Amino acid sequence: MKNIAEAKFNLMPYCYLVKGAKRAAIYNLEDGDVYSINEESRELLEELNKGISIGDSFNRVSRHFPVSMEEIIEFVQELVKESLGTIHYGEKMISINQIPKLEPTLSFLWLELTQLCNLRCLHCYAESAPNLSNPIKIRESGWIRVIKEAHNLGCRKIQFIGGEPFMVKKLLFTLIQEARDIGYKFIEVYTNATLIKEQDLEFLRNNQVKLAVSIYGSIPLIHDIITQKQGSFVKTIDIIRKLIEKEIPFRIGIVEMKQNSAFIKSTITYLNELGVLKKNIKVDIVRSSGRGCNKNLMDPKLVYRQSKHKASFLKCSSSKFQKAISGHNCFFDKLCVSENGDVFPCIMEKRVVLGNISYSTLAEIYNSDKAKQTRFLTKDKIEICQDCEYRYCCFDCRVMAKSLYAKPSNCFYNPYTGEWRDYNKYKIEGGDEYVGAKKGN
Incomplete structure (x- = not known):
């Protein structure tokens, strides 16, 4: 032996x-x-x-x-x-598969057409409202140029968002048609659905547009408290029924906060009964961006659930690992263009302005040193995270950090001791109830 x-x-x-x-x-x-x-x-x-x-x-x-x-x-x-x-027992060692770093390609573009919105949701990341005035706006020709330039960079997925995109419906439909004619494979509009008319649905279906619809409760009382607009629930649900009837693809986004946390399960059940499939419903705890920074939207249970307090991560596939060693999980292949032409690495990360399309082409901005700095921002460059063994399987949302290079404030792991800090002890010691990054910090 x-x-x-x-x-x-x-x-x-x-x-x-x-x-x-x-x-x-x-x-x-x-x-x-x-x-x-x-x-x-x-x-x-x-x-x-x-x-x-x-x-x-x-x-x-x-x-x-x-x-x-x-x-x-x-x-x-x-x-x-x-x-x-x-x-x-042999001399020959087994070679580990070498995973090359990815070459970056722009794959997804957000176009934030307007900051105007007919609602004034408590948590809005963009701080949208009905009565905002922005004197600097990109013209239709500017938006079309951006859509073409993004396509030339390899982008095939686009989402129109706001504010509420249907506040500028004429512009929205023009840009949808342009994106479809150019050859975008995925076109989506993120909307509260209250301004959609029945005649609009035919245009959306003919252009193979997908919708992402916000809903916050299963009854008007809950939903309308969050949107701060009486009657908004009824209008949104009416359109959801019509989307199902006309077989227009859509998904539901539920932002969970203190005001509706107790009603999330009943809301999902209600949507299922309407005919919305579970796979098309996503629940996300409010992010600390814009009005989402309001501490009154969170309670200790939500903060605990949003925190990383134990070694529980999603599966780390070869493709996920490859992306993690190549660049940032969001910034690597995405860009956002706002109403005034500012370009950001993410729809929620407004602290980092990469450039403005009024003064530069999208390609110039995409290839700039500043854009590369954010694109290649792996966890190897994040304070403390760079010394953590979980850095390639841990999803990184920069909004949850107080600066571009800071460790996310909602992480309770200390890689220098190899221990998870006790969340309850942290609360007793007077830790912040809602840790996150505020706009402008």
């Missing part, structure tokens, strides 16, 4: 060891699972990856950590059992 101490161990080709300041994580890109390992296990794998035998690796690790050979063997065998590695 061969002596296992003389054997060598390698991670499987689809597994990657990501080191943190204290601990490390093994990313299994075949099934998407991420395994957290302690300090001594990290050092052991580093030694084994050099092609050193299990016995020799134990000798090196045991100089710094109180571990036994039996524990080392048990750990290695557990990795084999989980299909994370293999034991062999």
